[in-house]
Amino acid sequence: MSSRSSSSRSSARLGRSIALHLFLAPLALIWLFPLWMMVIFSTMPDRGIFSPSIELLPHGNFLDNVSNLQRDTNFIGAIGISVSVAVTYTFLSVLLTSMAGWALARYQFFGKGVVVAIILGTITLPYAVVLIPQFIMVARDFKLANTWVALIVPPLFNSLGVLFMRQSFSMMPGDLFDAARVEGVKEWRIFLFVALPLARPMLAALAIILFLASWNNYLWPLLINSKPGAMTAPVALGTLIGLTKVSWGGIMAGAVMLTVPMLVVFVLLQRHFVAGIAAGAIK
Amino acid sequence: MAAVTLKKVVKRFGVFEIVHGANIDVNDGEFVVFVGPSGCGKSTLLRMIAGLEDISGGEIAIGGKLVNDVEPADRGIAMVFQSYALYPHMSVEQNLSFGLRMNGNPKADTERRVKRAAEILRIAELMKRRPRQLSGGQRQRVAIGRAIVREPQVFLFDEPLSNLDAELRVQMRVEISRLHKELGVTMIYVTHDQTEAMTLADRIVVLNAGNIEQIGAPLDLYDDPANRFVAGFVGSPKMNFMAAKVVGNDGAVTVELANHGGARLRKPLSGAPPAVGAEVVLGVRPEHFFEAGEGDCDIAVKADVAEHLGSVSYVYASAGPEELIIEREASRQRANGDHMAVSIKAVRSLLFDKSGARIR
Amino acid sequence: MRYQNATAYRFLAPYLLIFSIFWLWPIISSFLISFQATRTVPWRFAPSFNWGRLIGDPAFFNALKNTLLILVIQVPVMITLAIVMAVLLNSPLLKARGLFRFAFFAPVVVGEVAYSAVFRLMFNLDYGIINKLLNSVGLPRIDWFSNVTPAMAVIMIAVTWRWAGYNAIILLAGLQSIPQDVYEAATLDRVSKLKQFFYITLPLLKPIIVFCAVLSIIGTMQLFTEPFLITERGGPGGGTETLGLLLYRQGFRSLNFGYASAIAYTMAGLAIAISLAQLWLTRDPK
Numbered sequence: 013m014s015s016r017s018s019s020s021r022s023s024a025r026l027g028r029s030i031a032l033h034l035f036l037a038p039l040a041l042i043w044l045f046p047l048w049m050m051v052i053f054s055t056m057p058d059r060g061i062f063s064p065s066i067e068l069l070p071h072g073n074f075l076d077n078v079s080n081l082q083r084d085t086n087f088i089g090a091i092g093i094s095v096s097v098a099v100t101y102t103f104l105s106v107l108l109t110s111m112a113g114w115a116l117a118r119y120q121f122f123g124k125g126v127v128v129a130i131i132l133g134t135i136t137l138p139y140a141v142v143l144i145p146q147f148i149m150v151a152r153d154f155k156l157a158n159t160w161v162a163l164i165v166p167p168l169f170n171s172l173g174v175l176f177m178r179q180s181f182s183m184m185p186g187d188l189f190d191a192a193r194v195e196g197v198k199e200w201r202i203f204l205f206v207a208l209p210l211a212r213p214m215l216a217a218l219a220i221i222l223f224l225a226s227w228n229n230y231l232w233p234l235l236i237n238s239k240p241g242a243m244t245a246p247v248a249l250g251t252l253i254g255l256t257k258v259s260w261g262g263i264m265a266g267a268v269m270l271t272v273p274m275l276v277v278f279v280l281l282q283r284h285f286v287a288g289i290a291a292g293a294i295k
Numbered sequence: 296m297a298a299v300t301l302k303k304v305v306k307r308f309g310v311f312e313i314v315h316g317a318n319i320d321v322n323d324g325e326f327v328v329f330v331g332p333s334g335c336g337k338s339t340l341l342r343m344i345a346g347l348e349d350i351s352g353g354e355i356a357i358g359g360k361l362v363n364d365v366e367p368a369d370r371g372i373a374m375v376f377q378s379y380a381l382y383p384h385m386s387v388e389q390n391l392s393f394g395l396r397m398n399g400n401p402k403a404d405t406e407r408r409v410k411r412a413a414e415i416l417r418i419a420e421l422m423k424r425r426p427r428q429l430s431g432g433q434r435q436r437v438a439i440g441r442a443i444v445r446e447p448q449v450f451l452f453d454e455p456l457s458n459l460d461a462e463l464r465v466q467m468r469v470e471i472s473r474l475h476k477e478l479g480v481t482m483i484y485v486t487h488d489q490t491e492a493m494t495l496a497d498r499i500v501v502l503n504a505g506n507i508e509q510i511g512a513p514l515d516l517y518d519d520p521a522n523r524f525v526a527g528f529v530g531s532p533k534m535n536f537m538a539a540k541v542v543g544n545d546g547a548v549t550v551e552l553a554n555h556g557g558a559r560l561r562k563p564l565s566g567a568p569p570a571v572g573a574e575v576v577l578g579v580r581p582e583h584f585f586e587a588g589e590g591d592c593d594i595a596v597k598a599d600v601a602e603h604l605g606s607v608s609y610v611y612a613s614a615g616p617e618e619l620i621i622e623r624e625a626s627r628q629r630a631n632g633d634h635m636a637v638s639i640k641a642v643r644s645l646l647f648d649k650s651g652a653r654i655r
Numbered sequence: 656m657r658y659q660n661a662t663a664y665r666f667l668a669p670y671l672l673i674f675s676i677f678w679l680w681p682i683i684s685s686f687l688i689s690f691q692a693t694r695t696v697p698w699r700f701a702p703s704f705n706w707g708r709l710i711g712d713p714a715f716f717n718a719l720k721n722t723l724l725i726l727v728i729q730v731p732v733m734i735t736l737a738i739v740m741a742v743l744l745n746s747p748l749l750k751a752r753g754l755f756r757f758a759f760f761a762p763v764v765v766g767e768v769a770y771s772a773v774f775r776l777m778f779n780l781d782y783g784i785i786n787k788l789l790n791s792v793g794l795p796r797i798d799w800f801s802n803v804t805p806a807m808a809v810i811m812i813a814v815t816w817r818w819a820g821y822n823a824i825i826l827l828a829g830l831q832s833i834p835q836d837v838y839e840a841a842t843l844d845r846v847s848k849l850k851q852f853f854y855i856t857l858p859l860l861k862p863i864i865v866f867c868a869v870l871s872i873i874g875t876m877q878l879f880t881e882p883f884l885i886t887e888r889g890g891p892g893g894g895t896e897t898l899g900l901l902l903y904r905q906g907f908r909s910l911n912f913g914y915a916s917a918i919a920y921t922m923a924g925l926a927i928a929i930s931l932a933q934l935w936l937t938r939d940p941k
Binding site for chain 1: 657658659660662663664665666667669670671673674676677678679680681682684685688740743746748749750754755756757758759760761762763764765766767768769770771772773774775776777781782784787788791816820821824825827828848869873876877879880884887888898899902903906907912915916918919920922923926927929930
């Protein structure tokens with residue numbers, strides 16, 4: 013009796029499990045398809061891409077495509093700019109937002125309520141609202157178009173990091189910081205040597221998300237750094253899309269160079285990635 | 296070493312006053328315990344002494360020096376937190392030395408102090424471990440060690456034992472007592488546990504709702520509480536309170552118990568007796584009930600439940616709406632709602648007026 | 656806690672400076688610019704210049720219509736899909752969980768330009784893999800980019816592909832914060848798995864679903880790169896032009912900052928309305 017009921021239970025489970033996989037597996041394949049095609053295209057000669065046959069397996073033309081791309085635009089140089097900008101931006105943004113988050117989480121001060129209210133009250137405003145004044149300010153008033161500063165500094169306003177770090181710091185037990193205070197440790201040293209080390213997982217999540225945002229950023233760099241030598245990699249690649257005499261194999265090779273490193277990072281640091289997104293650290 | 300003086304200390308959070316003008320004198324080298332139910336303001340008071348909370352009014356002096364505007368680090372105090380507040384990313388050794396290192400204390404001196412603390416607390420073999428690799432009791436020792444390393448004039452303890460299990464709590468209590476004797480410095484200790492207060496303190500400060508109810512040596516609080524709150528808070532199990540009415544005041548007062556069939560007790564007073572007809576409360580500790588006929592007033596109660604602790608037994612009894620806890624000699628007798636008679640002695644009972652003030 | 660004004664502001668100052676210059680001030684400035692005629696030098700104050708034009712501009716209403724259309728169709732489809740993904744990924748019966756997570760979450764790291772290029776190529780009329788596959792199963796191929804409806808569909812498919820997994824991550828985190836014993840209690844009460852989903856999971860997940868919906872709406876409202884790159888500047892014939900694209904055209908092709916600011920503030924108005932709706936939807940029941 014008991015063995016029969018347990019076997020009927022396990023066969024019901026098996027049925028449900030099969031149904032689950034039968035539904036999810038095709039969906040997963042569809043979801044992977046564009047990425048797969050990106051890789052396939054990047055390994056095909058342009059003749060192959062524009063031929064009537066269906067090609068679903070990789071060829072060997074990736075390096076030729078890279079050199080085609082380099083002929084169409086200085087993509088390697090643009091990658092260099094993108095990497096430097098993303099690294100600098102991530103470092104600065106993590107520093108600024110964690111300092112601000114620390115202040116908001118751990119101190120009582122005049123005007124705190126106002127600062128928090130302004131940040132929260134404006135957070136859902138669309139970025140489009142500030143685009144034009146930012147552009148006028150940076151390009152016309154500060155005359156910083158086509159510089160690194162223009163790429164790095166304005167996006168530092170992002171307040172989601174502040175809220176994320178504020179949340180992280182306020183979840184830590186306050187006694188830890190009081191203990192250091194009683195021992196006469198200066199506030200900035202408490203921040204540096206107690207708070208930041210404890211926030212390492214959160215800092216990692218924030219850094220990954222910010223790096224990704226900067227790496228993939230398109231609209232702002234498109235507007236402010238449109239001169240050939242100053243373009244980031246996505247902007248450089250974007251200029252080729254829609255032109256007639258370009259190598260599509262090259263464009264796909266560029267797309268792969270933009271995407272695959274991020275995929276590798278994603279696989280290696282999935283936990284931090286997911287934590288960062290789950291906390292709403294980017295839009 | 297230093298005395299700690301609190302004069303009319305007030306704490307407000309917005310419009311809420313949490314502490315209403317506390318006056319406390321802690322003598323040099325004394326062990327004082329602040330005790331009271333949660334939310335009574337005891338931890339706030341301690342944090343104000345530490346300098347972690349602003350003082351809304353009044354004065355706090357440590358070692359004769361006014362410290363209202365002195366930074367926590369410069370008050371000559373060290374604090375042990377309820378959560379231990381060990382830095383999880385540092386080893387025990389780094390935890391102990393962190394404050395000194397951050398303030399540029401000479402390396403040799405830091406090492407000496409850390410070594411001494413480790414010896415006092417017998418944690419020398421744990422120095423390389425991280426807090427999460429330690430047991431609760433070991434963490435507690437490290438937290439205390441971090442206070443010792445500062446060589447403070449005053450130790451502050453904020454409910455340090457409340458995260459430990461019962462057995463460890465007893466062990467650490469003894470340990471802290473020993474530490475006080477060895478170091479001889481002033482210690483202020485906050486707890487909600489009256490047993491801890493009774494066993495550790497030279498003097499106890501009983502707090503309730505931001506007011507100091509009484510300050511005194513443990514046994515003075517037990518024998519001679521100032522009011523019904525202190526009488527009920529000190530002692531375990533709690534004192535029994537019985538409703539009564541004054542029926543005679545000819546030199547001594549005679550009260551009639553409301554729920555015990557007109558039983559009367561005559562009790563001599565040193566002060567003016569209350570008026571006839573006044574409602575009062577008679578307090579009797581569980582351990583102060585006697586065999587019927589041995590005291591001044593016999594009462595009959597219904598024994599509902601008995602708890603046998605081995606050394607003694609507690610009988611949970613009732614008489615009408617009133618519930619009483621009565622301590623008896625150890626027995627195996629079960630309570631099945633049978634009646635029992637006990638006796639009250641006038642000298643082993645306390646009288647309170649309706650507001651809770653003691654009638655002496 | 657003690658008041659520590661000086662210390663707190665020392666930590667806050669660097670961020671607040673950037674925040675004020677590049678966020679707060681532009682918000683105000685943009686509002687002011689929308690009331691100015693910006694194609695004359697110097698700019699002059701003309702309250703009805705841009706806003707008056709906006710009300711009568713067919714291009715604006717076309718972009719507004721397209722944006723709302725995308726919102727109304729794409730967001731519900733994507734959120735539903737994301738819920739399905741999250742619930743199934745959370746199933747204890749699932750094998751090879753890591754592979755499935757990778758499949759659905761990977762698009763999150765793909766940049767707009769990269770995936771726009773791929774989608775453009777995949778949906779190409781003559782050589783696109785999609786049409787080849789349609790042909791191979793005997794279906795007629797579709798001229799995706801020459802007609803408004805299929806062009807719109809490609810945009811929606813692309814955006815859904817890119818963002819469904821992102822929302823699934825947020826929803827999955829929400830699912831995992833629902834205590835397991837609630838389901839165990841329901842199972843003992845003989846509540847079927849499907850009913851558990853509708854009567855336990857969905858109500859408990861509602862605030863997060865609303866949050867995802869709001870994020871998605873505000874994101875989709877600003878849609879720019881996809882119609883810019885996939886459907887070639889909002890083609891065919893403005894059929895996929897969004898507010899984001901119109902703003903770009905007016906602000907940065909025609910350098911008509913005043914008019915672009917008015918468009919931006921229209922988007923802001925929509926965003927504020929949606930945020931208020933979110934507050935109302937997730938309010939605590941009295």
